[in-house]
Amino acid sequence: MTKRFEDKVVVITGGSDGIGLATAEQFAEEGALVYITGRRRASLDDAVRQIGHGAIGVQGDVTNLADLTTLYARIERDHGRVDVVFANAGMHDPVPLEAIEESHFDSTFGLNVKAMVFTVQKALPLMAQGGVIVLSGSIAGTKAYPGQSLYNASKAAVRSFARSWTNDLKDRGIRVNVIAPGATETRLIRDFFDKTPGAEEDVIKGVPLGRIARLDDVARAVLFLASDESSFVAGHELFVDGGVAAV
Structure with a gap:
Protein backbone atom coordinates (compact mmCIF):
# COMPACT_ATOMS: atom_id res chain seq x y z
CA MET A 1 0.00 0.00 0.00
CA THR A 2 1.34 3.40 -1.01
CA LYS A 3 1.32 6.29 1.44
CA ARG A 4 0.41 9.17 -0.84
CA PHE A 5 -1.25 11.05 2.02
CA GLU A 6 1.20 10.49 4.86
CA ASP A 7 0.44 13.07 7.59
CA LYS A 8 -1.99 14.97 5.34
CA VAL A 9 -5.02 16.38 7.15
CA VAL A 10 -8.14 15.29 5.30
CA VAL A 11 -11.70 16.46 6.02
CA ILE A 12 -14.65 14.43 4.73
CA THR A 13 -18.18 15.64 5.34
CA GLY A 14 -20.85 12.97 5.41
CA GLY A 15 -18.16 10.45 6.22
CA SER A 16 -20.11 7.99 8.35
CA ASP A 17 -21.67 6.00 5.49
CA GLY A 18 -21.51 5.17 1.80
CA ILE A 19 -19.02 6.92 -0.45
CA GLY A 20 -17.76 9.17 2.35
CA LEU A 21 -16.92 6.25 4.62
CA ALA A 22 -15.27 4.20 1.86
CA THR A 23 -13.17 7.21 0.88
CA ALA A 24 -12.20 7.90 4.49
CA GLU A 25 -10.99 4.31 4.82
CA GLN A 26 -8.76 4.62 1.77
CA PHE A 27 -7.31 7.96 2.87
CA ALA A 28 -6.54 6.53 6.30
CA GLU A 29 -4.88 3.44 4.83
CA GLU A 30 -2.62 5.76 2.84
CA GLY A 31 -1.45 7.64 5.92
CA ALA A 32 -3.90 10.54 6.16
CA LEU A 33 -5.08 12.14 9.38
CA VAL A 34 -8.80 11.80 8.71
CA TYR A 35 -11.64 13.86 10.16
CA ILE A 36 -15.20 12.89 9.28
CA THR A 37 -18.50 14.54 10.07
CA GLY A 38 -21.95 13.09 10.62
CA GLY A 54 -6.61 7.41 14.45
CA ALA A 55 -9.55 8.82 12.51
CA ILE A 56 -11.63 11.40 14.35
CA GLY A 57 -15.36 11.97 14.11
CA VAL A 58 -16.79 15.42 14.73
CA GLN A 59 -20.55 15.33 15.19
CA GLY A 60 -22.45 18.08 13.45
CA ASP A 61 -24.82 19.18 10.73
CA VAL A 62 -23.01 20.82 7.80
CA THR A 63 -26.07 22.98 7.08
CA ASN A 64 -25.43 24.61 10.46
CA LEU A 65 -22.62 27.12 10.10
CA ALA A 66 -21.84 26.97 13.81
CA ASP A 67 -21.19 23.24 13.49
CA LEU A 68 -18.80 23.88 10.59
CA THR A 69 -17.00 26.48 12.69
CA THR A 70 -16.66 23.91 15.48
CA LEU A 71 -15.24 21.34 13.04
CA TYR A 72 -12.50 23.60 11.73
CA ALA A 73 -11.71 25.02 15.16
CA ARG A 74 -11.03 21.46 16.32
CA ILE A 75 -8.74 20.80 13.36
CA GLU A 76 -6.94 24.10 13.85
CA ARG A 77 -6.25 23.17 17.49
CA ASP A 78 -5.04 19.70 16.51
CA HIS A 79 -2.95 20.46 13.42
CA GLY A 80 -3.26 24.09 12.37
CA ARG A 81 -3.98 23.19 8.76
CA VAL A 82 -6.19 21.36 6.28
CA ASP A 83 -4.65 19.69 3.22
CA VAL A 84 -7.66 18.06 1.57
CA VAL A 85 -11.39 18.73 1.77
CA PHE A 86 -13.83 16.20 0.34
CA ALA A 87 -17.17 18.03 0.50
CA ASN A 88 -19.27 14.90 0.27
CA ALA A 89 -22.37 15.48 2.40
CA GLY A 90 -25.50 15.54 0.29
CA MET A 91 -28.98 14.17 -0.23
CA HIS A 92 -31.08 12.68 -3.02
CA ASP A 93 -34.81 13.29 -2.64
CA PRO A 94 -36.45 13.00 -6.07
CA VAL A 95 -39.60 15.08 -6.35
CA PRO A 96 -41.43 15.77 -9.65
CA LEU A 97 -41.92 19.41 -10.60
CA GLU A 98 -45.64 19.54 -9.85
CA ALA A 99 -45.09 18.18 -6.33
CA ILE A 100 -42.19 20.43 -5.26
CA GLU A 101 -42.83 22.33 -2.05
CA GLU A 102 -40.73 25.00 -0.38
CA SER A 103 -39.45 22.46 2.13
CA HIS A 104 -38.11 20.26 -0.69
CA PHE A 105 -36.24 23.19 -2.18
CA ASP A 106 -34.82 24.31 1.14
CA SER A 107 -33.62 20.86 2.18
CA THR A 108 -32.05 19.93 -1.17
CA GLN A 121 -15.19 28.70 2.62
CA LYS A 122 -14.53 27.91 6.26
CA ALA A 123 -11.67 25.57 5.35
CA LEU A 124 -9.79 28.18 3.34
CA PRO A 125 -8.05 29.97 6.25
CA LEU A 126 -6.40 26.62 7.10
CA MET A 127 -5.40 25.72 3.54
CA ALA A 128 -2.07 26.58 1.94
CA GLN A 129 -0.38 26.17 -1.44
CA GLY A 130 -0.98 22.66 -2.71
CA GLY A 131 -4.31 22.22 -0.96
CA VAL A 132 -7.01 20.23 -2.72
CA ILE A 133 -10.80 20.45 -2.71
CA VAL A 134 -12.96 17.65 -4.13
CA LEU A 135 -16.67 18.34 -4.47
CA SER A 136 -19.28 15.59 -4.56
CA GLY A 137 -21.32 15.93 -7.73
CA SER A 138 -23.35 13.49 -9.81
CA ILE A 139 -23.99 12.63 -13.42
CA ALA A 140 -27.48 14.00 -12.67
CA GLY A 141 -25.98 17.47 -13.02
CA THR A 142 -25.42 16.67 -16.69
CA LYS A 143 -28.03 14.06 -17.59
CA ALA A 144 -31.17 15.86 -16.31
CA TYR A 145 -33.01 12.76 -15.12
CA PRO A 146 -36.82 13.22 -15.10
CA GLY A 147 -38.73 13.70 -11.88
CA ASN A 152 -30.27 17.72 -10.90
CA ALA A 153 -30.00 21.48 -10.49
CA SER A 154 -28.22 21.21 -7.15
CA LYS A 155 -25.55 19.00 -8.73
CA ALA A 156 -25.24 21.32 -11.71
CA ALA A 157 -24.45 24.05 -9.18
CA VAL A 158 -21.64 21.88 -7.80
CA ARG A 159 -20.16 21.62 -11.28
CA SER A 160 -20.27 25.40 -11.58
CA PHE A 161 -18.58 25.83 -8.21
CA ALA A 162 -15.57 23.84 -9.38
CA ARG A 163 -15.13 26.09 -12.39
CA SER A 164 -15.57 29.33 -10.47
CA TRP A 165 -13.50 28.33 -7.47
CA THR A 166 -10.65 27.11 -9.69
CA ASN A 167 -10.35 30.70 -10.89
CA ASP A 168 -10.91 32.16 -7.43
CA LEU A 169 -8.22 30.01 -5.81
CA LYS A 170 -5.64 29.64 -8.57
CA ASP A 171 -3.34 32.28 -7.10
CA ARG A 172 -3.31 30.34 -3.83
CA GLY A 173 -2.36 27.11 -5.56
CA ILE A 174 -5.51 25.30 -4.37
CA ARG A 175 -7.05 22.89 -6.88
CA VAL A 176 -10.80 22.22 -7.09
CA ASN A 177 -12.42 19.30 -8.92
CA VAL A 178 -15.71 17.38 -8.90
CA ILE A 179 -16.27 13.65 -8.55
CA ALA A 180 -19.47 12.70 -10.38
CA PRO A 181 -20.67 9.15 -9.72
CA GLY A 182 -23.53 7.40 -11.41
CA ALA A 183 -25.58 4.74 -9.65
CA THR A 184 -23.40 3.42 -6.82
CA GLU A 185 -23.73 0.45 -4.45
CA THR A 186 -24.77 2.38 -1.35
CA ILE A 204 -27.72 -1.69 -15.38
CA LYS A 205 -29.08 -1.85 -18.93
CA GLY A 206 -28.14 1.81 -19.30
CA VAL A 207 -24.54 1.36 -18.12
CA PRO A 208 -22.07 0.52 -20.91
CA LEU A 209 -19.79 -1.37 -18.48
CA GLY A 210 -22.71 -3.50 -17.34
CA ARG A 211 -22.86 -2.83 -13.59
CA ILE A 212 -23.30 -0.04 -11.08
CA ALA A 213 -20.31 1.48 -9.34
CA ARG A 214 -18.79 -0.08 -6.25
CA LEU A 215 -17.96 2.23 -3.37
CA ASP A 216 -14.25 1.63 -3.92
CA ASP A 217 -14.57 2.69 -7.57
CA VAL A 218 -15.63 6.14 -6.44
CA ALA A 219 -13.25 6.32 -3.49
CA ARG A 220 -10.22 5.55 -5.67
CA ALA A 221 -11.22 8.33 -8.05
CA VAL A 222 -11.51 10.81 -5.16
CA LEU A 223 -8.02 9.88 -3.98
CA PHE A 224 -6.68 10.36 -7.49
CA LEU A 225 -8.12 13.89 -7.63
CA ALA A 226 -6.72 14.62 -4.16
CA SER A 227 -3.24 13.30 -4.93
Whole structure:
Protein backbone atom coordinates (compact mmCIF):
# COMPACT_ATOMS: atom_id res chain seq x y z
CA MET A 1 0.00 0.00 0.00
CA THR A 2 1.34 3.40 -1.01
CA LYS A 3 1.32 6.29 1.44
CA ARG A 4 0.41 9.17 -0.84
CA PHE A 5 -1.25 11.05 2.02
CA GLU A 6 1.20 10.49 4.86
CA ASP A 7 0.44 13.07 7.59
CA LYS A 8 -1.99 14.97 5.34
CA VAL A 9 -5.02 16.38 7.15
CA VAL A 10 -8.14 15.29 5.30
CA VAL A 11 -11.70 16.46 6.02
CA ILE A 12 -14.65 14.43 4.73
CA THR A 13 -18.18 15.64 5.34
CA GLY A 14 -20.85 12.97 5.41
CA GLY A 15 -18.16 10.45 6.22
CA SER A 16 -20.11 7.99 8.35
CA ASP A 17 -21.67 6.00 5.49
CA GLY A 18 -21.51 5.17 1.80
CA ILE A 19 -19.02 6.92 -0.45
CA GLY A 20 -17.76 9.17 2.35
CA LEU A 21 -16.92 6.25 4.62
CA ALA A 22 -15.27 4.20 1.86
CA THR A 23 -13.17 7.21 0.88
CA ALA A 24 -12.20 7.90 4.49
CA GLU A 25 -10.99 4.31 4.82
CA GLN A 26 -8.76 4.62 1.77
CA PHE A 27 -7.31 7.96 2.87
CA ALA A 28 -6.54 6.53 6.30
CA GLU A 29 -4.88 3.44 4.83
CA GLU A 30 -2.62 5.76 2.84
CA GLY A 31 -1.45 7.64 5.92
CA ALA A 32 -3.90 10.54 6.16
CA LEU A 33 -5.08 12.14 9.38
CA VAL A 34 -8.80 11.80 8.71
CA TYR A 35 -11.64 13.86 10.16
CA ILE A 36 -15.20 12.89 9.28
CA THR A 37 -18.50 14.54 10.07
CA GLY A 38 -21.95 13.09 10.62
CA ARG A 39 -25.16 14.06 12.35
CA ARG A 40 -25.75 10.84 14.31
CA ARG A 41 -23.32 10.05 17.10
CA ALA A 42 -23.75 6.28 17.02
CA SER A 43 -23.17 6.03 13.25
CA LEU A 44 -20.20 8.38 13.51
CA ASP A 45 -18.60 6.30 16.27
CA ASP A 46 -19.13 3.10 14.28
CA ALA A 47 -17.51 4.70 11.24
CA VAL A 48 -14.50 5.90 13.22
CA ARG A 49 -13.94 2.36 14.53
CA GLN A 50 -14.22 0.98 11.00
CA ILE A 51 -11.78 3.52 9.56
CA GLY A 52 -9.20 3.07 12.34
CA HIS A 53 -5.77 4.68 11.93
CA GLY A 54 -6.61 7.41 14.45
CA ALA A 55 -9.55 8.82 12.51
CA ILE A 56 -11.63 11.40 14.35
CA GLY A 57 -15.36 11.97 14.11
CA VAL A 58 -16.79 15.42 14.73
CA GLN A 59 -20.55 15.33 15.19
CA GLY A 60 -22.45 18.08 13.45
CA ASP A 61 -24.82 19.18 10.73
CA VAL A 62 -23.01 20.82 7.80
CA THR A 63 -26.07 22.98 7.08
CA ASN A 64 -25.43 24.61 10.46
CA LEU A 65 -22.62 27.12 10.10
CA ALA A 66 -21.84 26.97 13.81
CA ASP A 67 -21.19 23.24 13.49
CA LEU A 68 -18.80 23.88 10.59
CA THR A 69 -17.00 26.48 12.69
CA THR A 70 -16.66 23.91 15.48
CA LEU A 71 -15.24 21.34 13.04
CA TYR A 72 -12.50 23.60 11.73
CA ALA A 73 -11.71 25.02 15.16
CA ARG A 74 -11.03 21.46 16.32
CA ILE A 75 -8.74 20.80 13.36
CA GLU A 76 -6.94 24.10 13.85
CA ARG A 77 -6.25 23.17 17.49
CA ASP A 78 -5.04 19.70 16.51
CA HIS A 79 -2.95 20.46 13.42
CA GLY A 80 -3.26 24.09 12.37
CA ARG A 81 -3.98 23.19 8.76
CA VAL A 82 -6.19 21.36 6.28
CA ASP A 83 -4.65 19.69 3.22
CA VAL A 84 -7.66 18.06 1.57
CA VAL A 85 -11.39 18.73 1.77
CA PHE A 86 -13.83 16.20 0.34
CA ALA A 87 -17.17 18.03 0.50
CA ASN A 88 -19.27 14.90 0.27
CA ALA A 89 -22.37 15.48 2.40
CA GLY A 90 -25.50 15.54 0.29
CA MET A 91 -28.98 14.17 -0.23
CA HIS A 92 -31.08 12.68 -3.02
CA ASP A 93 -34.81 13.29 -2.64
CA PRO A 94 -36.45 13.00 -6.07
CA VAL A 95 -39.60 15.08 -6.35
CA PRO A 96 -41.43 15.77 -9.65
CA LEU A 97 -41.92 19.41 -10.60
CA GLU A 98 -45.64 19.54 -9.85
CA ALA A 99 -45.09 18.18 -6.33
CA ILE A 100 -42.19 20.43 -5.26
CA GLU A 101 -42.83 22.33 -2.05
CA GLU A 102 -40.73 25.00 -0.38
CA SER A 103 -39.45 22.46 2.13
CA HIS A 104 -38.11 20.26 -0.69
CA PHE A 105 -36.24 23.19 -2.18
CA ASP A 106 -34.82 24.31 1.14
CA SER A 107 -33.62 20.86 2.18
CA THR A 108 -32.05 19.93 -1.17
CA PHE A 109 -30.33 23.25 -1.80
CA GLY A 110 -29.54 23.71 1.87
CA LEU A 111 -27.46 20.55 2.00
CA ASN A 112 -26.25 20.05 -1.57
CA VAL A 113 -25.45 23.70 -2.32
CA LYS A 114 -25.38 26.04 0.70
CA ALA A 115 -23.56 23.60 2.97
CA MET A 116 -20.97 22.94 0.28
CA VAL A 117 -20.23 26.66 -0.09
CA PHE A 118 -19.55 27.09 3.61
CA THR A 119 -17.75 23.77 4.03
CA VAL A 120 -15.20 25.06 1.54
CA GLN A 121 -15.19 28.70 2.62
CA LYS A 122 -14.53 27.91 6.26
CA ALA A 123 -11.67 25.57 5.35
CA LEU A 124 -9.79 28.18 3.34
CA PRO A 125 -8.05 29.97 6.25
CA LEU A 126 -6.40 26.62 7.10
CA MET A 127 -5.40 25.72 3.54
CA ALA A 128 -2.07 26.58 1.94
CA GLN A 129 -0.38 26.17 -1.44
CA GLY A 130 -0.98 22.66 -2.71
CA GLY A 131 -4.31 22.22 -0.96
CA VAL A 132 -7.01 20.23 -2.72
CA ILE A 133 -10.80 20.45 -2.71
CA VAL A 134 -12.96 17.65 -4.13
CA LEU A 135 -16.67 18.34 -4.47
CA SER A 136 -19.28 15.59 -4.56
CA GLY A 137 -21.32 15.93 -7.73
CA SER A 138 -23.35 13.49 -9.81
CA ILE A 139 -23.99 12.63 -13.42
CA ALA A 140 -27.48 14.00 -12.67
CA GLY A 141 -25.98 17.47 -13.02
CA THR A 142 -25.42 16.67 -16.69
CA LYS A 143 -28.03 14.06 -17.59
CA ALA A 144 -31.17 15.86 -16.31
CA TYR A 145 -33.01 12.76 -15.12
CA PRO A 146 -36.82 13.22 -15.10
CA GLY A 147 -38.73 13.70 -11.88
CA GLN A 148 -35.81 15.10 -9.90
CA SER A 149 -35.17 18.58 -11.23
CA LEU A 150 -34.19 20.00 -7.82
CA TYR A 151 -31.52 17.35 -7.33
CA ASN A 152 -30.27 17.72 -10.90
CA ALA A 153 -30.00 21.48 -10.49
CA SER A 154 -28.22 21.21 -7.15
CA LYS A 155 -25.55 19.00 -8.73
CA ALA A 156 -25.24 21.32 -11.71
CA ALA A 157 -24.45 24.05 -9.18
CA VAL A 158 -21.64 21.88 -7.80
CA ARG A 159 -20.16 21.62 -11.28
CA SER A 160 -20.27 25.40 -11.58
CA PHE A 161 -18.58 25.83 -8.21
CA ALA A 162 -15.57 23.84 -9.38
CA ARG A 163 -15.13 26.09 -12.39
CA SER A 164 -15.57 29.33 -10.47
CA TRP A 165 -13.50 28.33 -7.47
CA THR A 166 -10.65 27.11 -9.69
CA ASN A 167 -10.35 30.70 -10.89
CA ASP A 168 -10.91 32.16 -7.43
CA LEU A 169 -8.22 30.01 -5.81
CA LYS A 170 -5.64 29.64 -8.57
CA ASP A 171 -3.34 32.28 -7.10
CA ARG A 172 -3.31 30.34 -3.83
CA GLY A 173 -2.36 27.11 -5.56
CA ILE A 174 -5.51 25.30 -4.37
CA ARG A 175 -7.05 22.89 -6.88
CA VAL A 176 -10.80 22.22 -7.09
CA ASN A 177 -12.42 19.30 -8.92
CA VAL A 178 -15.71 17.38 -8.90
CA ILE A 179 -16.27 13.65 -8.55
CA ALA A 180 -19.47 12.70 -10.38
CA PRO A 181 -20.67 9.15 -9.72
CA GLY A 182 -23.53 7.40 -11.41
CA ALA A 183 -25.58 4.74 -9.65
CA THR A 184 -23.40 3.42 -6.82
CA GLU A 185 -23.73 0.45 -4.45
CA THR A 186 -24.77 2.38 -1.35
CA ARG A 187 -27.13 1.29 1.38
CA LEU A 188 -29.81 3.66 0.05
CA ILE A 189 -29.73 2.44 -3.52
CA ARG A 190 -29.70 -1.19 -2.37
CA ASP A 191 -32.82 -0.50 -0.29
CA PHE A 192 -34.46 1.05 -3.36
CA PHE A 193 -33.55 -1.90 -5.58
CA ASP A 194 -34.82 -4.38 -3.00
CA LYS A 195 -38.17 -2.60 -2.82
CA THR A 196 -38.55 -1.98 -6.57
CA PRO A 197 -38.69 -5.13 -8.71
CA GLY A 198 -36.79 -4.75 -11.96
CA ALA A 199 -35.19 -1.42 -11.05
CA GLU A 200 -31.65 -2.74 -10.74
CA GLU A 201 -31.85 -4.52 -14.09
CA ASP A 202 -33.22 -1.38 -15.76
CA VAL A 203 -30.41 0.77 -14.35
CA ILE A 204 -27.72 -1.69 -15.38
CA LYS A 205 -29.08 -1.85 -18.93
CA GLY A 206 -28.14 1.81 -19.30
CA VAL A 207 -24.54 1.36 -18.12
CA PRO A 208 -22.07 0.52 -20.91
CA LEU A 209 -19.79 -1.37 -18.48
CA GLY A 210 -22.71 -3.50 -17.34
CA ARG A 211 -22.86 -2.83 -13.59
CA ILE A 212 -23.30 -0.04 -11.08
CA ALA A 213 -20.31 1.48 -9.34
CA ARG A 214 -18.79 -0.08 -6.25
CA LEU A 215 -17.96 2.23 -3.37
CA ASP A 216 -14.25 1.63 -3.92
CA ASP A 217 -14.57 2.69 -7.57
CA VAL A 218 -15.63 6.14 -6.44
CA ALA A 219 -13.25 6.32 -3.49
CA ARG A 220 -10.22 5.55 -5.67
CA ALA A 221 -11.22 8.33 -8.05
CA VAL A 222 -11.51 10.81 -5.16
CA LEU A 223 -8.02 9.88 -3.98
CA PHE A 224 -6.68 10.36 -7.49
CA LEU A 225 -8.12 13.89 -7.63
CA ALA A 226 -6.72 14.62 -4.16
CA SER A 227 -3.24 13.30 -4.93
CA ASP A 228 -0.20 14.70 -6.70
CA GLU A 229 -0.98 12.28 -9.54
CA SER A 230 -3.59 14.81 -10.67
CA SER A 231 -1.48 17.90 -9.96
CA PHE A 232 -2.35 19.47 -13.34
CA VAL A 233 -6.07 18.67 -13.16
CA ALA A 234 -8.30 21.57 -12.10
CA GLY A 235 -11.89 22.61 -12.62
CA HIS A 236 -12.62 19.12 -13.91
CA GLU A 237 -15.65 16.86 -13.45
CA LEU A 238 -14.59 13.22 -13.30
CA PHE A 239 -17.45 10.86 -14.14
CA VAL A 240 -17.36 7.50 -12.34
CA ASP A 241 -20.39 5.99 -14.00
CA GLY A 242 -19.33 3.13 -16.24
CA GLY A 243 -19.66 5.32 -19.33
CA VAL A 244 -23.24 6.54 -18.87
CA ALA A 245 -22.58 10.27 -19.29
CA ALA A 246 -20.05 9.88 -22.09
CA VAL A 247 -21.85 7.25 -24.17
